[in-house]
Amino acid sequence: MSGTREGGDAALRNYYxxxxxxxxxEVTEAIEELRNGHTATERYYSGTDSRLGGAVSSDVKSLVEKSCGTAKPEGVPSELADIVIRAFDFADEAGFSLAEVILEKLAFNATRGHMHGGKAV
Incomplete structure (x- = not known):
């Protein structure tokens, strides 16, 4: 998508x-998971009673799918995965390597103090 879209620059900007x-x-959905009482590590599958903390093996996922059909992964970890997936998709469409930018930012951030800019978080 790094080229032009129909409608020119304004349409491309609006698309982005x-x-x-x-x-x-996706960030809002992750926040809602916490507000709804789920932990930051909890993973569960919509339409099931399966609530899992920590790592979920492929065997467990297969069991959930067999008993409930294809169940949608839910929880903060799932929403964070969606954020990363969407970010990499965006970068790919825009025509840059997000992995390269992440490495650049990690190197730069390593030169800064822990609470740079006086931010509380």
């Missing part, structure tokens, strides 16, 4: 804005 907003919705 929409894609970035979708990343924001």
């Amino acid at each position: 804005i929409t894609k970035l907003a979708l990343i924001g919705t």
Whole structure:
């Protein structure tokens, strides 16, 4: 998508804005998981009673799917995965390597103090 889309620069900019907003919705969904009482590590599958903490093996996932059909993974870890997936999709469409940018930022951030900029979090 790094080229032009029908409608020119304004349409492309609006397309990218929409894609970035979708990343924001995944953040909101992760926050809602916590507000709804789930832990940061809890993973569960919609439409099932399967609530799992920590790592979930492929055997467990297979069991859930066999008993309930294809169940949607839910929880903060799942929402974070969606954020990363959407971010890499965005970068690919825009025409840059997100992995390269992440490495660059990690190297730069290593030169900064823990609470750079006086941020509380």
